[in-house]
Every structure is written in C-alpha cells, then in structure tokens.
Amino acid sequence: xxxxxxLLATALCFQIGAxxxxxxxxxxxxxxxxxxxxxxxxxxxxPGAYDGFKMPEKPWKWxxxxxxxxxxxxxxxxxxxxxxxxxxxxxxWVESFEMSDSNGDVSRQISQIRSFIxxxxxxxxxxxxxxxxxxxxxxxxxxAGIPFVTGAGAVTSPYAINVDSNxxxxxxxxxxxxxxxxxxxxxxVLRIEGIAGSPLVAQQKAxxxxxxxxxxxxxxxxxxxxxxxxxxxxxxxLQTLAxxxxxxxxxxxxxxxxxxVAEAFKQxxxxxxxxxxxxxxxxxxxxxxxxxxxxxxGGALMPTWTSQTLFRVGVRTLEGQEPKxxxxxxxxxxxxxxxxxxxxxxxxxPASSSIFPVAPEDPLPPQLMNDYFKxxxxxxxxxYSATPDPCAGK
Numbered sequence: 001x002x003x004x005x006x007l008l009a010t011a012l013c014f015q016i017g018a019x020x021x022x023x024x025x026x027x028x029x030x031x032x033x034x035x036x037x038x039x040x041x042x043x044x045x046x047p048g049a050y051d052g053f054k055m056p057e058k059p060w061k062w063x064x065x066x067x068x069x070x071x072x073x074x075x076x077x078x079x080x081x082x083x084x085x086x087x088x089x090x091x092x093w094v095e096s097f098e099m100s101d102s103n104g105d106v107s108r109q110i111s112q113i114r115s116f117i118x119x120x121x122x123x124x125x126x127x128x129x130x131x132x133x134x135x136x137x138x139x140x141x142x143x144a145g146i147p148f149v150t151g152a153g154a155v156t157s158p159y160a161i162n163v164d165s166n167x168x169x170x171x172x173x174x175x176x177x178x179x180x181x182x183x184x185x186x187x188x189v190l191r192i193e194g195i196a197g198s199p200l201v202a203q204q205k206a207x208x209x210x211x212x213x214x215x216x217x218x219x220x221x222x223x224x225x226x227x228x229x230x231x232x233x234x235x236x237x238l239q240t241l242a243x244x245x246x247x248x249x250x251x252x253x254x255x256x257x258x259x260x261v262a263e264a265f266k267q268x269x270x271x272x273x274x275x276x277x278x279x280x281x282x283x284x285x286x287x288x289x290x291x292x293x294x295x296x297x298g299g300a301l302m303p304t305w306t307s308q309t310l311f312r313v314g315v316r317t318l319e320g321q322e323p324k325x326x327x328x329x330x331x332x333x334x335x336x337x338x339x340x341x342x343x344x345x346x347x348x349x350p351a352s353s354s355i356f357p358v359a360p361e362d363p364l365p366p367q368l369m370n371d372y373f374k375x376x377x378x379x380x381x382x383x384y385s386a387t388p389d390p391c392a393g394k
Contacts, residue, residue, distance in 0.1 A: 026324035031371055037166055037329035046158050048323035051374070054145060055318050059095035060088075060122035062314075065113050066101040067129030068195075071228050072354040073256055073280075074127070076303035077151075081125070083388070084311045087381050095122075104195070106133045113137040117144050123314050125149045131199035132156055147317045151310035152301075153199040154327055162327045163313045167200050170299060170332055171207030171254060174276040177297035178250040179215040181274050186217025187249030190240055194228040194255060204254045221246070226257060230353060233257040237264035249273050256280040256301075259350055262294055278302075279335045281355030281390065285348040287340050296340065300333040300359050304387050309364050313372075315379045322374040333359045347391035355390050 024047045027035070038045065062085050068074055078099060088094035100116070102109035106129045114137055116124050124141055128134050128150050135157040138148045142159035154162035178189060191208065194201045212218055222240050226233030241264065250273045251261050258275045259282045265272045272293050278301040287294045309330050317323060335343065343357045362384035370376035
C-alpha cells in the first residue's frame with residue numbers, strides 16, 4: 001500500500017482550512033459517476049489553478065518527489081511512472097526523468113522540491129509526505145511556472161492538482177465490510193494503520209470510525225501502526241496477540257499486508273479472521289494455498305493505475321487542458337472474496353511481495369477523465385491494455 005509521512009496525526013486533510021467555503025461551479029459539470037466519488041468532501045474542493053497557465057514547452061524535464069520508497073508498492077509506482085516517461089522520452093517529448101526520495105523526512109522533501117525548482121523542471125509530480133507542510137514549496141513551483149501534481153494523498157495547496165481517491169470512503173467501506181460480516185453477533189477488531197502522520201492514515205481512520213461508531217456491537221480493541229511494512233506489521237500483530245487473549249474477529253487494515261497478518265495469526269496459534277486491505281500478489285498466493293481459511297474484503301489500490309493516472313493528468317496539465325478542480329478523484333476497484341480467483345495468476349506465491357495484479361479495466365478511462373478538464377483530449381502513446389503483465393519474466 002502507499003506510504004508516506006507527514007505532520008498530521010488525526011486531522012482530515014480534506015477538511016483543513018485551505019478548503020473552499022463553496023463547492024466550485026465546475027463540480028456541477030461532472031457526470032453523476034464522478035460526482036459520487038466526492039461523497040462527503042464536496043465542499044472542500046477548490047477550482048483548478050492552471051487556467052491560462054503558461055506551460056513549459058517540450059521536451060519536458062519530468063521530476064518526481066517521493067516521500068518514501070521503503071516498501072514494494074512505492075517502488076512499483078516509481079518503476080511504472082519511469083516506464084511511462086521513457087515512452088515519451090523515446091518520442092522526444094520528455095528530455096529526462098529524475099526522482100528524489102526524502103525517506104520520510106518532510107523537511108528533506110521540501111528541500112528536494114526547491115532543488116527541482118532551481119533545476120528548471122517542467123513538472124513536479126509527488127507523493128507528498130504531508131498534506132500541509134509542502135504548501136510553500138508548491139507555491140514556489142507554481143510561481144516559477146512549474147505545475148505540481150500529487151498522487152495518492154492530497155495536499156491542501158490551491159496550486160496543486162491532486163490525483164487521488166476518496167480514502168475516507170475507502171476506509172469506511174473496509175470497516176463496513178467488517179460490520180456486515182460480524183452481523184448481529186458483533187465482535188472485536190484490531191486496526192492496523194500505516195505510518196503515523198500520513199494524510200492517508202488520517203483520512204482512512206476518519207472513514208473507518210464512521211462505520212465502527214455506528215455499530216454498537218463492534219469494538220476496536222487496539223490501534224497499531226504497521227507502517228505499510230511487512231516486518232513492522234508482523235511485529236505489531238504478534239505483540240498485540242501476545243497481550244490480547246480475547247478473540248479477535250476481524251482485522252481492519254488498508255495496506256497490502258493481508259498475507260503478513262494471516263501468517264502472524266497462524267504463528268500465534270490463533271484463528272485467522274476476516275482481513276481487509278488492498279489485494280497483492282503475495283496475498284493471492286497465500287489465498288491459493290489456504291482457500292479454506294483466508295478471508296478478504298477490500299480493493300485494488302494498484303501501483304500501476306496509481307502511476308498511470310498521475311502521469312496522464314500531468315501530461316494533460318502540461319498540454320494546457322486546464323483541470324477543472326484541484327482534486328481529481330479515481331475510483332478504487334473493489335475486490336470481493338469470491339473474485340480472488342480472477343485476480344490470481346500462477347506466478348503469485350506467498351513470497352510474491354513485490355508482485356501486484358493489474359486491474360482488469362482502467363479505473364479512469366480516457367472518456368471519463370475528459371470530464372475533469374476544460375479542454376480535454378486523450379494523451380498520445382497511452383494504452384491501458386499495454387500495462388505490463390506482473391508475471392512476465394517471473
């Protein structure tokens with residue numbers, strides 16, 4: 001799962017003071033299926049800041065500011081973003097691709113962004129480590145004529161375009177799946193969050209609280225941080241099980257560590273409960289070998305489509321297509337227990353932690369993405385069906 005660090009612990013980044021008092025008029029031009037993606041956050045939207053913005057000419061210097069590369073998901077997103085940039089490089093449309101990694105240090109990420117500005121980057125894409133701390137650097141990029149586009153975690157700056165998903169709703173949906181599964185009997189839930197302070201953690205927790213708080217017979221007995229890391233997740237789960245003798249009926253997590261959670265329960269001699277999260281190759285491999293015990297509910301927060309939507313919005317912005325809003329929402333494909341077989345491939349084993357399946361369909365196809373722009377036009381040299389097979393060469 002995506003990971004980052006930042007300054008927020010409990011605040012919901014969509015609801016911080018930079019939000020607009022009124023929903024921008026452009027929101028009303030979206031089709032119903034896109035409007036639905038903003039449920040609960042409509043009044044926090046701001047207009048896109050790039051109307052009439054003088055964009056850098058081709059070939060572009062593409063600069064990517066990473067806040068964390070410490071898990072396979074983040075490494076996969078960078079690899080896919082670079083693959084797409086290389087296609088454009090072969091066409092002579094991108095001059096170079098450069099990536100920085102602040103490794104969880106927000107101050108360092110700010111410094112790296114300012115270095116990108118000094119180098120004259122044509123665009124800065126980013127997985128931000130904070131929803132607020134980068135705002136001055138983002139404004140500096142804007143003032144220098146450099147568009148700033150984020151992925152997987154929105155910032156509050158009005159000068160950024162955020163390619164995001166409604167993680168409040170995602171967190172709520174995962175929790176609701178647990179509430180529905182436990183039914184009238186209720187039960188106890190272990191909640192495993194990502195890195196403390198990440199904008200995503202705040203959003204997902206706020207959504208989960210909505211579902212859990214509405215169910216009187218479902219209790220979250222412990223909140224722990226797994227840091228979206230296999231080693232940390234396993235450690236905190238085993239520690240929790242060692243100090244929590246009562247039954248645990250479900251595990252809420254939004255990351256890609258479902259297999260790690262299941263193995264920790266087995267190691268502790270405890271029944272494997274329902275586990276939520278984002279599906280991954282190792283979880284599918286574990287399911288294939290343990291179909292009688294592995295139960296999953298969640299989505300497909302895949303690194304491939306995350307990078308692809310970020311790249312395509314970046315290119316459209318550079319081409320002067322003028323995003324209507326500061327947040328472009330992408331639907332998260334749902335993954336149900338009875339559909340796991342359609343996601344599984346033979347190369348996927350419990351050891352396949354760096355393999356992520358590809359969603360069967362583009363969650364934001366060109367004709368739907370068009371509705372987010374005032375001057376829409378599908379970008380050249382992109383074909384979702386050409387997304388690399390995760391099992392190729394395995």
